[in-house]
Amino acid sequence: MTAKAFLVKDKIALIAGDSKLWTKPAAVALVEAGADVAIAAKDTPRLAEATEAVRKTGRKVLAIPTDVTKAAQVKTAVRRVVAEYGRIDILVNAGDVHFFQPFLKIRNAEWNKVMDYNFNSALSFCRAAGKQMLKQKKGRIINIVSGLSERGMVNGATYCVAMGSVLQLTRVLALEWAMKGITVNAVGTGWFAEADRPIDEAVARYIPVKRYGEPDEIGSLVVYLASDVTEFTTGQLMFVDGGVMAHA
Amino acid sequence: MPVEKKGSLEGQVIIITGGGTGLGSAMAFRLAEEGADIVVAARRLAPLEETAAGVRKRGRKALVVPTDVTDTGQVNRLIEKTLGEMGKIDVFINNAGIVRGDRPKTLWDITDQDWRVGIDVNLSGAFYCSRAVSKYFAERKSGKIILVASGEGFRGQRNSFMYNTAKAGVVNLTRVMALTLAEFNIRVNCIVPGFVDTYDLQPEATQKLMASTRATWRLFLPVGHMGKPDDIAYLALFLCSDASDYITGGYFVSDGGGLTGGFATTGYAPVVSLMEGLP
Ligand SMILES: NC(=O)c1ccc[n+]([C@@H]2O[C@H](COP(=O)([O-])OP(=O)(O)OC[C@H]3O[C@@H](n4cnc5c(N)ncnc54)[C@H](OP(=O)(O)O)[C@@H]3O)[C@@H](O)[C@H]2O)c1
Numbered sequence: 001m002t003a004k005a006f007l008v009k010d011k012i013a014l015i016a017g018d019s020k021l022w023t024k025p026a027a028v029a030l031v032e033a034g035a036d037v038a039i040a041a042k043d044t045p046r047l048a049e050a051t052e053a054v055r056k057t058g059r060k061v062l063a064i065p066t067d068v069t070k071a072a073q074v075k076t077a078v079r080r081v082v083a084e085y086g087r088i089d090i091l092v093n094a095g096d097v098h099f100f101q102p103f104l105k106i107r108n109a110e111w112n113k114v115m116d117y118n119f120n121s122a123l124s125f126c127r128a129a130g131k132q133m134l135k136q137k138k139g140r141i142i143n144i145v146s147g148l149s150e151r152g153m154v155n156g157a158t159y160c161v162a163m164g165s166v167l168q169l170t171r172v173l174a175l176e177w178a179m180k181g182i183t184v185n186a187v188g189t190g191w192f193a194e195a196d197r198p199i200d201e202a203v204a205r206y207i208p209v210k211r212y213g214e215p216d217e218i219g220s221l222v223v224y225l226a227s228d229v230t231e232f233t234t235g236q237l238m239f240v241d242g243g244v245m246a247h248a
Numbered sequence: 249m250p251v252e253k254k255g256s257l258e259g260q261v262i263i264i265t266g267g268g269t270g271l272g273s274a275m276a277f278r279l280a281e282e283g284a285d286i287v288v289a290a291r292r293l294a295p296l297e298e299t300a301a302g303v304r305k306r307g308r309k310a311l312v313v314p315t316d317v318t319d320t321g322q323v324n325r326l327i328e329k330t331l332g333e334m335g336k337i338d339v340f341i342n343n344a345g346i347v348r349g350d351r352p353k354t355l356w357d358i359t360d361q362d363w364r365v366g367i368d369v370n371l372s373g374a375f376y377c378s379r380a381v382s383k384y385f386a387e388r389k390s391g392k393i394i395l396v397a398s399g400e401g402f403r404g405q406r407n408s409f410m411y412n413t414a415k416a417g418v419v420n421l422t423r424v425m426a427l428t429l430a431e432f433n434i435r436v437n438c439i440v441p442g443f444v445d446t447y448d449l450q451p452e453a454t455q456k457l458m459a460s461t462r463a464t465w466r467l468f469l470p471v472g473h474m475g476k477p478d479d480i481a482y483l484a485l486f487l488c489s490d491a492s493d494y495i496t497g498g499y500f501v502s503d504g505g506g507l508t509g510g511f512a513t514t515g516y517a518p519v520v521s522l523m524e525g526l527p
Contacts, residue, residue, distance in 0.1 A: 003256060003282055003489060005482055171508045178470035178505045208430035213494045220491035232442070232479035234471065235508025239498045243430050246423035246497025 006227040009034035012085040013226065014078070016125040017068050017095025017117070018042040021192055021215045022144045024050040026092045029219025030226060031059045036085060038062040040077040068095060068121035078128035087136055090226045091129040093122035093143045093166070100155040111158045118162035126173060130182070139182040140226045143170050144218065146189055147245055149237070167237060174235030183234040185225050187218055190241025208243030257488060258283035261334045263326065265317050265377060266344035268295025269454070270446035271396070273302070274477030275341060275484045280308040282485055287330050289315035290344060295451060309334065317344045317373030320380070327380050339392040339488045340381040342374040352407045366410020371417040378425055378436070386432040393436045394487050395422050399503050401440065403510070419499055426497030435496040437487050442503020443468065444475035470505030
């Protein structure tokens with residue numbers, strides 16, 4: 001939903017990270033608001049699907065198969081975007097893998113994998129794209145996180161720690177780059193419908209607006225934060241959650 | 249769907265309290281440009297008329313209803329009058345507040361009456377207005393309520409008892425309203441401005457009051473400058489439009505990074521109380 005003031009006409013957006021939920025809607029929303037996008041994510045059918053969805057709108061799209069857990073590949077991906085488009089105006093970190101296990105059952109490899117996908121990928125992209133944005137003296141970084149960046153949950157140790165890390169990185173970079181034309185914000189998410197997973201009615205009843213969100217519904221906030229009218233907004237976490245975070 | 253059309257407020261009726269000056273008038277102008285008809289309500293007539301003229305200049309309808317938001321009778325009349333003249337209400341923005349009070353008093357000089365006035369204007373008024381308009385919204389099964397808090401509602405400030413306490417209350421009032429009204433398809437969200445320079449949108453007398461503090465406020469902000477009224481007006485636009493339909497009970501800070509740090513003197517945050525800088 002884009003008012004004219006929120007349009008990101010001809011801006012270059014990089015959507016980073018493979019997420020069942022966020023990669024495609026973030027890319028499509030930015031493209032519908034006028035941006036050209038690149039998507040750097042693991043080479044899966046999902047990357048192809050997101051790319052195709054963007055291509056259908058008629059805007060330019062660049063798919064960059066990337067192992068986002070490898071800093072070197074992230075650097076290469078960012079270089080590729082700059083080579084192709086000349087700059088990066090908007091970075092959206094969309095990485096989000098779910099993993100829930102009792103704390104003592106979590107193996108090191110599992111812990112590290114969740115940290116790699118949900119946090120370290122965002123870290124690498126902020127490093128590589130941030131460097132470019134500092135050169136431009138302008139940029140928008142938007143990290144998509146869960147409500148579990150702020151709240152705890154049983155069996156959520158690694159997920160909560162990874163998300164909380166992204167949130168703290170958001171705040172620190174916001175301050176470090178506050179005078180350099182770069183804003184860094186987080187979009188917080190609640191319960192969203194996944195195509196391949198049935199809706200849990202007990203959860204839906206618990207959500208104040210009584211329904212799961214559709215992944216598309218994060219798009220308007222991503223676009224708003226990416227737009228030129230938000231230069232005074234930085235270091236913030238803003239929720240699209242149907243009221244979940246207002247609960248006790 | 250053509251993007252330019254989406255998010256537009258074409259034909260919506262929006263009430264803004266405190267709409268005569270400052271952020272309220274900035275919101276009125278932006279929202280009018282997006283197609284909304286605007287109702288402004290505050291105590292002084294002259295500033296309200298000025299905002300209304302600005303709205304009409306933008307080709308939209310404007311209605312002025314002098315209102316003291318601390319008086320339920322006047323608040324109810326505001327709703328009735330708006331429905332009578334404009335036919336409906338889509339969004340209610342609780343923006344009235346007292347930003348620049350009298351010279352701050354020390355704790356022991358604050359009277360019960362001082363306390364009541366501070367809480368009434370900054371908190372109770374938002375409750376009276378939200379209660380009144382939500383009844384209409386509930387019958388209609390749609391509507392948006394926006395409250396305006398302040399960064400001060402999240403932190404303490406030496407000697408600032410009523411303002412900081414009331415604004416903290418506004419943040420939680422937002423949540424309770426949102427949870428209570430969700431089933432009626434009413435969305436309730438809170439705007440949290442940091443230091444925004446409204447100098448140009450103030451009557452002359454207020455400008456004089458602001459002049460001495462203007463220079464120092466930016467020193468508290470990581471971005472190194474104060475916000476523009478439009479920073480907040482566009483946030484209001486986002487929260488008024490259908491772009492935010494799955495958003496409720498949230499608070500939305502635009503403050504140049506002010507609330508993000510605050511643990512150490514970073515070079516932007518002088519170790520003095522803002523209140524002491526007030527005239
Ligand atoms: N500017 C900032 O930096 C900043 C920062 C944080 C929060 N805010 C908040 O943003 C809102 C607008 O502030 P502003 O900066 O635009 O200041 P402002 O120009 O002084 O606006 C406040 C408005 O509230 C109205 N008002 C006060 N008491 C009222 C009452 N009892 N009934 C009805 N209206 C009343 C005033 O009009 P009358 O006197 O004619 O009634 C005035 O137009 C306030 O809630 C403020 O706390 C502002």
